[in-house]
Amino acid sequence: MSKILVTGSNGQLGRSIKSFEALYPDCDFIFTDIDELNICNPDQIDQFLQDKRFDYLINCAAYTAVDQAETDYKNALMLNGTACLHLAEACKKHIVSLLHISTDFVFDGTKNQPYTETDVPNPISAYGRSKLVGENHIQQLSDDFIIIRTAWLYSDYGHNFVHTIRKYGREKGSLQVVHDQLGSPTYASDLALVILEMINQDCPHKGFYHYTNEGVISWYEFANEIIQLSGINCEVNAIPGMEYPTAATRPAYSVLDTTKIKKDYELEIPFWRNSLIKCIENLKKESIS
Ligand SMILES: NC(=O)c1ccc[n+]([C@@H]2O[C@H](COP(=O)([O-])OP(=O)(O)OC[C@H]3O[C@@H](n4cnc5c(N)ncnc54)[C@H](OP(=O)(O)O)[C@@H]3O)[C@@H](O)[C@H]2O)c1
Numbered sequence: 001m002s003k004i005l006v007t008g009s010n011g012q013l014g015r016s017i018k019s020f021e022a023l024y025p026d027c028d029f030i031f032t033d034i035d036e037l038n039i040c041n042p043d044q045i046d047q048f049l050q051d052k053r054f055d056y057l058i059n060c061a062a063y064t065a066v067d068q069a070e071t072d073y074k075n076a077l078m079l080n081g082t083a084c085l086h087l088a089e090a091c092k093k094h095i096v097s098l099l100h101i102s103t104d105f106v107f108d109g110t111k112n113q114p115y116t117e118t119d120v121p122n123p124i125s126a127y128g129r130s131k132l133v134g135e136n137h138i139q140q141l142s143d144d145f146i147i148i149r150t151a152w153l154y155s156d157y158g159h160n161f162v163h164t165i166r167k168y169g170r171e172k173g174s175l176q177v178v179h180d181q182l183g184s185p186t187y188a189s190d191l192a193l194v195i196l197e198m199i200n201q202d203c204p205h206k207g208f209y210h211y212t213n214e215g216v217i218s219w220y221e222f223a224n225e226i227i228q229l230s231g232i233n234c235e236v237n238a239i240p241g242m243e244y245p246t247a248a249t250r251p252a253y254s255v256l257d258t259t260k261i262k263k264d265y266e267l268e269i270p271f272w273r274n275s276l277i278k279c280i281e282n283l284k285k286e287s288i289s
Pocket of ligand 1: 007008009010011012013014033034037038039040059060061062063064079101102103104131150151152153154158
């Protein structure tokens, strides 16, 4: 039986992993968030790993407020960067395999082909820089790690683009959405199942992996599909990014190459629209009940 610690488990990815707990009766999960285990506290991490003897630690905790990070870099760095140093040190000491999640925002988005795991990061936002610091700490300290870079994460839970578009779509007659930033949405349930499948296979392959749903779209196309599938009566208009200024600069091209994870772990990745349909069906069920 594998013993698995999940940190940051009240967030989108953590809750998605938790929703599949019953599918893995051979795994003993402990789900924690900041109240049970603050990943910025190295003594608490050390004590937790010492007492409970885990095989795997899935780190879903992060500072994910991308725009806020521009003016709050100290806190973003502490959670996305320094905390990864503490986690990697404790995992090494207590012989725990570390699975960590990173982001497409470590790249600058100037490429016009999907980013592979060997492309050199060059973040253009404070959030991206803080996540890169975390990646570097883990890579420098540990041989027993998997870092999955993902992008455009949404889920049945919490704040994300799907929820925001549905909310404003209902409230307003029209929406303006950026058409010149391209990427691939990722349904957190799909990513959760991939992480659990990697553990199910005993993580025979380590290092960096890229994972998103299949397909490349703009935020405008994504928003349009969310509105259509939700049956909301709202016009979606395409605008250039320069007409929607944000504190943090976003990469224009955020597509991640998922060839390596598909090959090493023999995975098939769902197409983004099929996963969006699942999410919206779940949200519709929730709003009925
Ligand atoms: N969201 C995206 O679009 C996106 C895109 C690419 C990559 N990623 C990466 O994917 C991963 C999962 O993202 P997500 O969207 O699931 O994140 P999330 O919903 O923001 O969840 C993060 C969780 O970590 C908790 N947390 C905050 N500080 C903590 C601490 N000191 N110790 C323990 N837990 C703490 C948060 O609690 P509070 O809510 O109380 O702060 C929250 O429950 C992250 O590594 C993120 O960088 C996300």
